[in-house]
Amino acid sequence: MVSEQIAPYVQAAGRKLGDFGRLGPLSPELAEPVASFASQFEATEYDPQEVYAMLSAPNASYAVVDGSGKLAHISLAYPAEVYNDIWGSLGKLEDYGSFGDDLTDGRHFYYEAVATAPEYQSHGLATLASSLVEIEARAAGYEEMIYLVDEGAVAAHESMGARLTDRTKTMTWDGKNHKFYEMCKLLDDQAISKALQTIMTEEDLKQYVAQAKAAPTIH
Numbered sequence: 001m002v003s004e005q006i007a008p009y010v011q012a013a014g015r016k017l018g019d020f021g022r023l024g025p026l027s028p029e030l031a032e033p034v035a036s037f038a039s040q041f042e043a044t045e046y047d048p049q050e051v052y053a054m055l056s057a058p059n060a061s062y063a064v065v066d067g068s069g070k071l072a073h074i075s076l077a078y079p080a081e082v083y084n085d086i087w088g089s090l091g092k093l094e095d096y097g098s099f100g101d102d103l104t105d106g107r108h109f110y111y112e113a114v115a116t117a118p119e120y121q122s123h124g125l126a127t128l129a130s131s132l133v134e135i136e137a138r139a140a141g142y143e144e145m146i147y148l149v150d151e152g153a154v155a156a157h158e159s160m161g162a163r164l165t166d167r168t169k170t171m172t173w174d175g176k177n178h179k180f181y182e183m184c185k186l187l188d189d190q191a192i193s194k195a196l197q198t199i200m201t202e203e204d205l206k207q208y209v210a211q212a213k214a215a216p217t218i219h
Contacts, residue, residue: 031051031055032048034048034051034074035047035050037117038114039115041116041117053089053090055076057082057086073113073125074115075112075133076111076112078110080146081106082110083110107144108144109134109145109146111147112148113126113129113130113147124199127195127196128199130145135192136212137187138187139209144186146184149162149180150178150180150181151179154181154183160191161185162184163183163184163186165184167181167182168181168182192205
C-alpha cells in the first residue's frame, strides 16, 4: 500500500503517523474494504461501486496513511474536470452537484478527505494529505484546489489560508440537510509550510517539493 517513491520524502510524518502513500492502482476487490473503512467513520454510506469509480478515475491521485498495518486515513484528489465524468458515469451527477466553470478551465484540482480513523483524528492526517497533494498539483501546473467543507469547518480552513467562494451545495443523509462550502486554497509554499510545520520538518518539505517538481506524480 505504501509508495516507496514517496515514503522517503515524508520520513518525519512517517515516524509520527505511519507511512504516507498511495493505494493503487485500485483493483475491484479493494473497493469494498475501502468503502467499508470510509463508511465506518463517516455519517454517509459509501458504495463500493462509487469508491471504485472515484479511485480508478483518469489522473486520480489518492492518499492513504497506513498506521500500524491498518488504514488510518483516505483522501481523494484529481483534476476538477474529472469530477463531472465520475458522477456522470454513475448517473448521480445531480446528487453531487457541479462546480461549473471551475471544472473545465484546467486550473483547478479537486480534493476530498473521505475518512480518518478516530485514533488518528488529532494527528493532522487530512492536513498532511491535502498539503502534499497541493504540492504535486502545482508541480503539474494546477493553480488552485477545490474542496468542500461543512459549516463547522469553515473557520479552521480559512485560518490555514483557504479562500471561501460563493458556491455551496447541500447534501442529505440521515434525514438531515448538510450545507457545504466550496473552498479554493491558493497553492502557496508559505501556507503549506505553516500547515505542515508540526507534522514534518522544513528539510523534509524541501525534499518533497524538489521531488514533486522533478517528477510530478499527477498528470
